[in-house]
Amino acid sequence: MRDFSQDTSALALNTATLGHNLEGHGAGWSPERLIDACTERGFGGIVFWRREIGTRAAQIGERVRAAGMAVAGLCRTPYLTGRDAGSDDEMRGSIDMAAALGAPVLTIVTGGTEPGTTGLGESRKRLADRLARHVEHARAAGVRLALEPLNPMFGGNRTCLFTVRDALDLCDTVGDPQIGLAVDVYHVWWDRTLGESLARAGGRIFGYHLCDWLEDTRHMLLDRGMMGDGVADLGAIRAAVEAAGYAGHCEVEVFSAADWWQRPPEVVLDTVVERFRTVC
Numbered sequence: 190m191r192d193f194s195q196d197t198s199a200l201a202l203n204t205a206t207l208g209h210n211l212e213g214h215g216a217g218w219s220p221e222r223l224i225d226a227c228t229e230r231g232f233g234g235i236v237f238w239r240r241e242i243g244t245r246a247a248q249i250g251e252r253v254r255a256a257g258m259a260v261a262g263l264c265r266t267p268y269l270t271g272r273d274a275g276s277d278d279e280m281r282g283s284i285d286m287a288a289a290l291g292a293p294v295l296t297i298v299t300g301g302t303e304p305g306t307t308g309l310g311e312s313r314k315r316l317a318d319r320l321a322r323h324v325e326h327a328r329a330a331g332v333r334l335a336l337e338p339l340n341p342m343f344g345g346n347r348t349c350l351f352t353v354r355d356a357l358d359l360c361d362t363v364g365d366p367q368i369g370l371a372v373d374v375y376h377v378w379w380d381r382t383l384g385e386s387l388a389r390a391g392g393r394i395f396g397y398h399l400c401d402w403l404e405d406t407r408h409m410l411l412d413r414g415m416m417g418d419g420v421a422d423l424g425a426i427r428a429a430v431e432a433a434g435y436a437g438h439c440e441v442e443v444f445s446a447a448d449w450w451q452r453p454p455e456v457v458l459d460t461v462v463e464r465f466r467t468v469c
């Protein structure tokens with residue numbers, strides 16, 4: 190397992206940690222200011238959300254690389270299934286944005302259960318069909334697609350993949366190396382079969398997302414914990430992810446409307462670095 194105590198080059202900031210991706214949240218820093226603050230603190234990468242990028246993808250990507258960091262990824266595609274599914278054009282647009290930014294990975298939150306259906310079977314079938322339609326475009330753009338399974342409480346309107354096993358099964362159905370998964374502590378920490386599921390991932394882990402699960406979670410979307418403040422076994426999860434061959438960025442993604450988003454961004458970033466070195 191990698192030793193992060195003296196080396197933060199694998200540390201990436203997901204800008205959600207500063208509340209940047211939601212209207213009315215966060216300190217309103219520009220991407221440029223954020224890039225400078227991350228560089229100063231030794232971050233190795235940044236993951237942006239589409240709404241921050243607008244039409245400036247190439248410019249922002251260049252700025253990140255000029256600062257000596259990488260754009261580690263882009264969040265995220267429109268939903269592919271469910272009531273709020275986006276169009277094929279929107280999906281292609283998100284792939285193109287990732288490519289222009291120089292982001293090697295585009296995260297997918299699948300969307301929920303398809304209208305007019307119940308359960309998950311039909312939704313997963315349609316998800317596989319829709320994904321397959323975009324694989325060639327993604328390959329040509331040099332962007333890998335990472336399915337992120339979400340905690341089952343997000344079933345219904347946000348996801349039809351609940352576990353690493355679900356995501357790998359979907360990868361198997363599509364059967365293309367352009368498609369893999371992202372493992373997020375918040376969504377997988379409870380899964381006792383995580384180790385055995387990850388053992389069959391074999392090179393298909395495209396992202397690892399860090400946060401913590403608070404003992405008393407007050408809001409299921411916006412009350413994530415900072416690493417070390419909760420009950421997730423961060424060491425064991427990273428050990429399993431790395432045993433499965435993952436050696437990429439560890440992306441800190443702390444949605445925290447009532448706590449971390451209320452603090453000065455400098456304090457949040459300093460805390461992220463300190464926790465990364467000591468508890469992740």
Ligand code: ZN
Nearest residue numbers: 337373398442
């Ligand atoms: Zn995530």
